[in-house]
Amino acid sequence: MIDLREVRDDLEKVRASQQARGLDPATADELRDADEARRTALSAFESLRAEQKQAGQAVKKASPEERPALLERAKELAGEVKAAEAAAAQAEVDLREAHAAVHNVVLDGVPAGGEDDFVELEKVGQIPRLGFTPKDHDEIGEALGVFDLARGAKVSGSRFYFLTGIGAQLELALVNMAMAQAASYGFTPIIAPALVRPDAMEGTGFLGAHADEVYHLEADDLYLVGTSEVALAGFHSGEIIDLSAGPTRYAGFSSCFRREAGSYGKDTKGVFRVHWFDKVEMFTYCKPEDAAAEHRRLLEWEKEFLGKLELPFRVIDVAAGDLGSSAARKFDCEVWFPSQQRYRELTSTSNCTTYQARRLGIRYRDENGKPQIAATLNGTLCAVTRTIAALLDAHQQADGSVRIPEALRPFLGGIEEISAK
Known part of the structure; x- marks a missing residue:
């Protein structure tokens, strides 16, 4: 609030x-x-x-x-x-x-308007010229045994999947790579619960306009999180935390669940838009006056991770009408998908200023020892299934194989490419 x-x-x-x-x-x-x-x-x-x-x-x-x-x-x-x-x-x-009913006050410079009114801030990397007609990631993934969509639908319904063989290895490699990078920058790794109480969900702003996206277990009055941001924000609820040495940062891994209400017929193929996925999320508590600089740092860490994966992308400043209720500003990194000839969102980072912390009662002591409301920020480092989709699409080769970026190879036991053999 x-x-x-x-x-x-x-x-x-x-x-x-x-x-x-x-x-x-x-x-x-x-x-x-x-x-x-x-x-x-x-x-x-x-x-x-x-x-x-x-x-x-x-x-x-x-x-x-x-x-x-x-x-x-x-x-x-x-x-x-x-x-x-x-x-x-x-x-x-x-x-x-x-x-x-009143959402977080947008910061100066945030573009007005809706989903299509973003401002492009920069492009990073060269869009590849493949020299052949690229395939969709779902076709590549099925052919190479990365995932099994048909059996996912048989067991759980539409927008579910099994990661199989190298696909399962890819998930573990990406998570470990993301956690290693986060830890190198002082983030405390956390495995976060995927079920939370209503006060945590409401406190982070996910029971307002986003309520139709959330899975609710009525018998237990618990919610399945759509991001570990929820659990990480609630981690210090009702506490006075020590920010005297600078921001407190966590890298949370959890399974995430989204109903994808309103997306009927949209991204139905593959693993780009699914009901369940795993994610590594960066989360920061800091003093309000440090929030803008911290927001830029989170963006740079996201850009670094995408650079290691050798994915061409652009950074956009999201328009006010496309922000969640808690975010005062949000930057998205959108990766180029050759098969679709367009950029698709892979990561985002939001500055929530004091909006969430005020709801959750998270404070710090100022230089006079007086309790003040903290600021919170979040940033996706690796949404696993979307990242796998991007890797398959961007690094596909003419013979149907997929090249593994060099930075990811040590986390995959040295594997250099995925091929049918």
């Missing part, structure tokens, strides 16, 4: 942010009104409760002649206090609802 001081001090900025996201700017006014109503209701309740305490003391000290009138007033006050308490509680509920 955003800092209510932003609504009180600069309502127009919040309105403009909502509008840039394609949301109703009036939600900012509604939040301001709900904030004022809640403060008024709370003030009235506290005033009446103080009067009630004074009346109680007055009854004790009153003479027999004064006592009946004072007791009658005390009785009236008890009713008024009860009503004021209920009004304050309802105002709190109304404020929470209005607060949830």
